[in-house]
Every structure is written in structure tokens, then in C-alpha cells.
Amino acid sequence: MTRKMTGAKMIVQALIDQGVDTIFGYPGGAVLPIYDEVFQQNSIKHVLVRHEQGAVHAAEGYARSTGKPGVVLVTSGPGATNAVTGLTDALLDSIPLVVLTGQVPTFMIGSDAFQEADTVGITRPCTKHNWLVKDTDNLAGVLHEAFHVATSGRPGPVLVDIPKDVQFATGTYEPKKPSTSRYQPPVKGDMEEITELVAAIENAKRPVFYTGGGVINSGPGASQLLRELVEATNFPITSTLMGLGAYPASGGNWLGMLGMHGLYEANMAMHDCDLMINVGARFDDRITGVVDMFSPKSTKAHIDIDPSSINKIIRIDIPIVGDVGHVLEDLLKVWKSRGRKTNAEALDKWWKKINEWRSVDCLKFEQKGKVIKPQYALSRLEALTKDHDRYICTEVGQHQMWAAQYLGFEDPNRWMTSGGLGTMGYGFPASIGVQMAHRDALVINVAGEASWLMNMQEMGTAMQYGLPVKQFILNNERLGMVRQWQELLHGERYSQSWSESLPDFVKLAEAFGAKGIICSDPDDLDEAIKEMLAYDGPVIFDCLVEKHENCFPMIPSGKAHNDMLLAGVGTQGVIDAKGSVLV
Amino acid sequence: MSALKIKKGSTSHSAYNLRPNFSDVIERHTLAVLVENEPGVLARVIGLFSGRGYNIDSLTVAEVDHTGHLSRITIVTSGTPQVIEQIKAQLGRIVPVYEVHDLTVEGPSVERELAMFKVTGTGDKRVEALRLADIFRANVVDSTLETFVFEITGAPDKIDAFADLMRPLGLTDVARTGVAALPRGN
Numbered sequence: 001m002t003r004k005m006t007g008a009k010m011i012v013q014a015l016i017d018q019g020v021d022t023i024f025g026y027p028g029g030a031v032l033p034i035y036d037e038v039f040q041q042n043s044i045k046h047v048l049v050r051h052e053q054g055a056v057h058a059a060e061g062y063a064r065s066t067g068k069p070g071v072v073l074v075t076s077g078p079g080a081t082n083a084v085t086g087l088t089d090a091l092l093d094s095i096p097l098v099v100l101t102g103q104v105p106t107f108m109i110g111s112d113a114f115q116e117a118d119t120v121g122i123t124r125p126c127t128k129h130n131w132l133v134k135d136t137d138n139l140a141g142v143l144h145e146a147f148h149v150a151t152s153g154r155p156g157p158v159l160v161d162i163p164k165d166v167q168f169a170t171g172t173y174e175p176k177k178p179s180t181s182r183y184q185p186p187v188k189g190d191m192e193e194i195t196e197l198v199a200a201i202e203n204a205k206r207p208v209f210y211t212g213g214g215v216i217n218s219g220p221g222a223s224q225l226l227r228e229l230v231e232a233t234n235f236p237i238t239s240t241l242m243g244l245g246a247y248p249a250s251g252g253n254w255l256g257m258l259g260m261h262g263l264y265e266a267n268m269a270m271h272d273c274d275l276m277i278n279v280g281a282r283f284d285d286r287i288t289g290v291v292d293m294f295s296p297k298s299t300k301a302h303i304d305i306d307p308s309s310i311n312k313i314i315r316i317d318i319p320i321v322g323d324v325g326h327v328l329e330d331l332l333k334v335w336k337s338r339g340r341k342t343n344a345e346a347l348d349k350w351w352k353k354i355n356e357w358r359s360v361d362c363l364k365f366e367q368k369g370k371v372i373k374p375q376y377a378l379s380r381l382e383a384l385t386k387d388h389d390r391y392i393c394t395e396v397g398q399h400q401m402w403a404a405q406y407l408g409f410e411d412p413n414r415w416m417t418s419g420g421l422g423t424m425g426y427g428f429p430a431s432i433g434v435q436m437a438h439r440d441a442l443v444i445n446v447a448g449e450a451s452w453l454m455n456m457q458e459m460g461t462a463m464q465y466g467l468p469v470k471q472f473i474l475n476n477e478r479l480g481m482v483r484q485w486q487e488l489l490h491g492e493r494y495s496q497s498w499s500e501s502l503p504d505f506v507k508l509a510e511a512f513g514a515k516g517i518i519c520s521d522p523d524d525l526d527e528a529i530k531e532m533l534a535y536d537g538p539v540i541f542d543c544l545v546e547k548h549e550n551c552f553p554m555i556p557s558g559k560a561h562n563d564m565l566l567a568g569v570g571t572q573g574v575i576d577a578k579g580s581v582l583v
Numbered sequence: 584m585s586a587l588k589i590k591k592g593s594t595s596h597s598a599y600n601l602r603p604n605f606s607d608v609i610e611r612h613t614l615a616v617l618v619e620n621e622p623g624v625l626a627r628v629i630g631l632f633s634g635r636g637y638n639i640d641s642l643t644v645a646e647v648d649h650t651g652h653l654s655r656i657t658i659v660t661s662g663t664p665q666v667i668e669q670i671k672a673q674l675g676r677i678v679p680v681y682e683v684h685d686l687t688v689e690g691p692s693v694e695r696e697l698a699m700f701k702v703t704g705t706g707d708k709r710v711e712a713l714r715l716a717d718i719f720r721a722n723v724v725d726s727t728l729e730t731f732v733f734e735i736t737g738a739p740d741k742i743d744a745f746a747d748l749m750r751p752l753g754l755t756d757v758a759r760t761g762v763a764a765l766p767r768g769n
Contacts, residue, residue: 075710124627125634129678132622147679182619183678308672 002174005099007136007472008167010031011442012101014143016043017176020071022062022436023047024055028075029115030102033167034263038073047436047465050457052079054429056086056157057455060095061433064416065391067219069096069150070433076102079116081122081162087157088126092420093242095218096155098146099127105165106134119161125418128156134163134428136171144176145183153185154306155217185305189322189330197277197301197318198335203277205346206353207235210258210287213242213419214280214304214324216412222325223412226279227251229332233342236354240267240281241404242419249408255354256363259287260555261401264362264564267553270295271561272353278302278326283313284420285582293560303327362553362566363405370530372522374399374474374545378446381472384529390414391434395427396450398480398551403446423452428471432458442470442533449475449542459512462538464578470532476547477502484550487556505542520544557582594652611640612667612687613694613764616656619679620646628656637670638662641696641739643759653681659739659762688765694764698742699724700733704753712752719745729754 005013011034015023024047027035039047052074074083080101090097104113120132129149131142142160150158167298191220202205209230214262223246230237230253238245247254256263258270270276276298288294291313301318302310308563310319317519320327335341367376393406393416394400400417409415416434418426431445445452452473462469482497506516515535519528519542530538553565558576590694618624625644640659647655659672667685674683687694700721702712708729716723716733719741725732734744739762746757 120623121626124623125630154676184680305673306676308669308676310672312669312672 002172004170005173006033006037006168006170007162008037010136010140010171011143011174012037012041012044013173014140014176015071016041018049018144018147019068019442020044023071023073024049024062024433025073025268026052026055026075027081028079028102030076030164031073031079031103031167033164034073034100034102034162034461045436046073047432047461049429049432050460051455052082052084053425054432054455054458054461056083056090056097056099057423057426057429058433058436058458058461059097059099060086060090060093060426061393061416061430062437063095063097063433064092064216065413065434066428066437067413069098069147069155070365072097074099074101075115076104077117077118079115080117082192084122084126084371085421087123087159088424089421089426090157090364091126091128091420093418094213095157096509097157097236098143098150099157099159100165101159101161103132103161103163106163107165109163119159123159123549126157127159130159132159132161132163133166136166136169139166139171140174142172145179145181148179148181149183152183162212186321187305187323187326189303189327190309191330191334194317194327194330195334197320197331198338199320200299200301201233201235201277201335202341203343204235205343206273206350207233207275207277207347208255208269208273209235209237209247209277209279210239210270210281211237211243211279212240212281215243215246218324220412221311222280222323222328223247225325225328225332232332232340233335234347234351234352235277235342236269238262238269240284240419243281243418244404244415248250248410254577257404259284260289261405261551261553262555263405264553264566265357267555267561267564269354273298275299278304279328279523280304282309285313287478288313288553289560290558295561305486329490360566362564365567367522370521372520372525372543372545374402374476374549375406376522377474377525377543377545379400380525381444381446381529382407384526385442385444385533388533389438389440391416391431391438391441391443393417393427393434393443393445395445395447395454396422396424397448397451397482398476398484398549399446399448399451399474401481401551402474407446410556413505424451426451428452428455428469428496429458429461431459431469431471432465432467435462437471443468444470444472447471447473448480449473449477449502449505450479453460453503455488458507459514459538459540463512463514468535468537468539471538472532473505473540473542474545475502475505475542476545476546476549478547480549481551483548487550491565507539509538509540514538514540516540517534518542518544545574595711605628607663609661609663610667610687611659611661612685613659613692613762614660614674615682615684615686615764616658616673616674616680617652617682617684619681620652620654621679624654624677624679625656627679628658628674631673631677632660632670633668635673637666638653641759643761643763657761666706684766686766689766691767692764693767694738694762695736696739696742696760696762697734697736698746698757698759700746700754701730701750701756702733702749702753703755704732706731708752712749715745715748715752721745
């Protein structure tokens, strides 16, 4: 059934048809007709953020914790440009978003009108796809296509730019139908390649699963299949920052996160393995270290829905293009039908080796004295919250790596962090998006004080919607990761890497009507965390921690996986001139 | 679609050689990219090349199927085999890109380019330019007492050769269309 309606009404109707229950946005001149329609309906809840960047990160948090696309509505010009960081963040982490921007009327486009920006031009490289809709009759079709593109294949952010006259004009609404789009990325993997991987699995002596965000994006079913495969083969498994939770941290085969700040056993296993099975990860430079020395002895299989990920960085021996869930299902079927074989004897030896690496206990730390170690703070947070229905967000920096190391993730979609772009200021708005989707859950944003200040205006949003998000700030009064690199690379010249003139976070919380807690004594920490958990409302937890703690293990720039720095060893001069140009 | 004579089975999914032989040798490849003729599609393709640091040696684009809203972009690019494979895969990711063909590896193809050369001179040089143009089957499309404009069609190296000959004879302006290419046979 087609109906006549205004463009603005079509937008709301299309969102309802797409099953959208929450949108994050900020009004302005070029989206007033849409906001007028938002006012006149009750199906969709609109969350008024305090800055458009916050809207996009909140939508990312919503998307990552639900598996559904996040929706953003912002105005033209500055509304759209403020969304750019969030779009880029979502593009690099493959998060499905539909961002709607207002635009000046079609007849004014190109005239340098008030609040005009070339939004589709600016966002072309930071979206999966974008559209400028110039005719109201096309609007509904484009919106449905936008949801299709955002969520199909490798997910990503899309943007629809809608001029104001298109919002006012009346056109024909096309209801949502099964997609007839030409954009239909294949999801099934090639059976020959899958069979080849099965043969490699049967013969592997030192295998390792290296999994990533693709498992999470493929849906909970993919995580289930991965768990089944890991248990059945008894292969060790590590994961990127993006893939944490696909396999449970409490699982016996879990090696912990790999990469630059990954665990010793995970990186050593990657380096020494003879079969690497990459499931939905992309050989990011934080993972590989220097590529010439990356896992030199292994046969490499790569399952990825995006053909461009394969052979981009690392040469692949067994390439499988397809959706992780579909490929794992076929893989399990073939492996079972061939008799569920593995080289158990060799695996046994491999596990002995891995357990030697594990015994290094690379995350051990000693909490002594009256200053809280950040590792201790996170260990206590883990102990006191792990039985809750818990979602964790982070900002970017040392605290993010410590959170990945010291918190355990048992399920997918429980961990929201800016992996690819490394966006300081991501975590707080993301926690708002998560809490909007999971009103009764415990949502914690593990933050550094510097990152947190980047989007602190969203306190207003948390208060307005009664979102009891817990802001757990590891406050070292430093840009900790920058400081660490300056220590390692720049002769301890700490250029601009400290946080001067910090606010009193307790008073700041109170100024917004939230609760503030400060803790500086390790003996008080448990009680303070319990107080935070007991409070029904937003909390800013100012945890004063050791100022010059470094994040270890660390693969220094320009080094291989088996060349890690561990805590408590000298760090001067470990990065040579060639490594120091890398980021 | 059928009028375009593009081989089936070499779409964005299966055209990629996922087991390429990597070497450091720079190769020149001609890619035919079939795209939805929508605003901004050329910017997406060009932005991909500039954003990821790939080379464009030549690029031509025009609508080839009005009812199907299809345009054909022919790109001549150069890079190591790994870079060429990455370019094709990245092109395949662009939503309005329907097909990517590597004409250099998908079998024999014909490449043609049209160029116009303005040659200014008098006396022997002018006569010599006209004589050489005849040898190259270039047409005179404009003439004054002191200038010729030659139109020449051919493979890019033929046009390069003609340009080399015209340079000492008073070549003042060049306009080249870039390469258009099609696979041979069926």
C-alpha cells in the first residue's frame, strides 16, 4: 500500500517500519519539519544529546549492545560536521548506523547558504555509503535502502542528507519490502576452501584461533558456533580488542587478548603457531606488529565477509569470503562429517608450551602502599561487578587496555570500545546509548580523566533521561598512553601530556545533580565501588591512581610478537629509530 | 546489460584472485568498472584512489546504458600485484559498483584512446608533420596557415609514439581522452 505524505512524515514512518525504537539527535533549522513529526508520535523515543558527536557515539553504543543499527538525527552544516568523528569511528569498527542530516533547501544548495556544508562530500570517505535525496518520492526508498546497506555484508555507517524542501514536500511513501537492492554481499563461504581449512585443522600441530569483531557483528549465533568449535577441537583461542566476549573469558581455551598490549601467551602462541585461523579479524597493525616478522611459521586461514580484508596486510593461504556464522556452521558440518579429527598428541604438547607461557603471569602486579594501582582498581571492579548484568564501555588510552586485560567478558555485545579509530570521548556517550537499550543493566564506562572530559557535556543527557551510567574514571592526571610513549621514545620529555586544572569531579557530578565519589586509598576502594553500584543514578567515580604506571605487556613499535616488554623491566632504548616513526 | 558483453562470473565476489602470487614488480592493469550512474559515484572511485594512495594512469567515464542507469569507468592503474588485487577488492566494496573486471588478466582485450594534437609550424616542418600524420592514420580536423589539429585513435603507445614525433615539429597542445577498453571475442 502506498500513501501520500510529507517527506518529514515519511522519515518517521520509515523509521517505525524499520523497527527503530530509539534515535539520538539534536535539532536545528534544517531538520525542524522532521522534529515536528517526532513531536507528534509516540513510537520512537528521541534522546536529546548535548553535542552531535555524542549522538553518534551513543548510537554506536546502542548498536553494539543490541546488534541493531543505531539511528542519529542532526541538522545541516555544523550538525553534520560534528557527526564526522563518530561516522569515522563507526566505519573503522564496522558498526551499523543510519545518520539522517538536514540540508538547506535544494534550490539553495551550492550558494554557501547559512549552515550549508557539502555533507555528502565531507562524509563520503567516512561512511559506507551516503545519499543526497532531492525528490520526496525517492525518500522512503532511499531510507529503506540505507538500513539495508548499513546492516548487510560488512556493517557500517550510512548517511542520508535531506534538504528542507524535500522534508516539506508531499510524495508517495514506499513501504518496507524485501530488499530488491543490487547490493547483496554473499554470506556463504566457498566449500572447497572450507574443506581445505578442515584438512588443516585435522593436521595442525600448533593451531590458534585469532578472532575479531566480525564474530560479534555476525550475531550471537556466530559466537555460539565459535564456542562449539573451540570446545570440540580443543584449540587455543585469542581475540582482538573488538572481539572480546565472543568466546568467554572464563573458558578453558582462552588465552586473553592479543596485540600490542595483549597477553604474553596469546602473542607467543600467534608467533609460534603452525595454523592460524583468523575468524572475522583484519590483521590491524595493533595486532601484527611488524608484518615481516608476523607469525613466520604458520599456514594462515582468514574468514571475512569483506574480500578487501583478505591479503590486505598479511598473505593468506586459505581465504574464505563469507559471513562468520555461515562459514563456521559449514566448517563444523564438514569437520564432523569427516570424523571430528584433530592431532590430539601434538595439541597436548602445544598446550604444555602454552601453559609455560601462561605461567609467566604477564598481568601480575603488586598493590602496595597507599596509592591505588589502576590494575588493582580494575581487578576490584571486575570482582565486584562480574555477576551483574553488565555492559562495559571505555574511552581510549591506558585505561582501555587495562580494562581489556583485567575485565572478563563472558558474552558478545557487552564490550563497547573505540578500536580502529581510537576516539577519546567515545565511552561516555556510548554508555548512554547502551543504557537506553538496556535500562535495567549495569552500564560502566571505564575512563581516563582526559578522555572523559572530551564529551563530559553528556552528563546533561544522562540526567535528563535518568540513565544510571557509572563513569569509572582512572584519574592519573596524565594522558597516560601519550606519557608512556614519551617515556619510551622521547627521553621522558612529557610534552603537554598532563591534565592541568582538572575539575573537582565530585562537585562536577553534583552540579549536574548526579552523585560524585572520590577514592584515593586502596583500602577504601571496595566500599566506594559498592557505593557506586548501590546508587540509582549517574555516578562519576574519581579514582585517583598511580600517576606513572605503564601499560604492559607491550610489543614496542617495530618489533615482533615474541619480543614483548613485560612489567618491571627496563624500558629505555627498547624502540629503535625505525620503530619510533610508527604510531 | 547484454549489450555490454561483460563476462558473467567475474563480479565483485569471484573476480578476485584470492591466492595471488605476490611480487614487487610494478604492473600496469586496465580495469573496467561498471557502476550505477548516480551523483557522486565518480567521486567515490577517485576518492578511493587518492585516499588509499593508488595510482591513476588514465581514467575515462561515460554512461553506457541509459535505461539501466549504468556507467562504465575504465581505469588504467599501476602497482604491485598485491596493490592491484587490493584496488579491485576496494572498488568492489563501493555500494554502487556492480562489477569490476581486470581486462589485463581476464583474457585478450582491445584498448583504444583518442587524442588531438595541435602542431604549429611552417615550411618543411609543416609538410613533415602532415606526412607523418598520414603514416599514423591521423586525420586533420582543423587547419590554419600555421597550425594543424590532428585527430588520432589507437592504443596508448601508438599515441605516445606520435606525440614523440610531433614534438620537434612544433607540438603546442595535446588533449587525450584516456583509455577505453573491451574484452575481445565473446
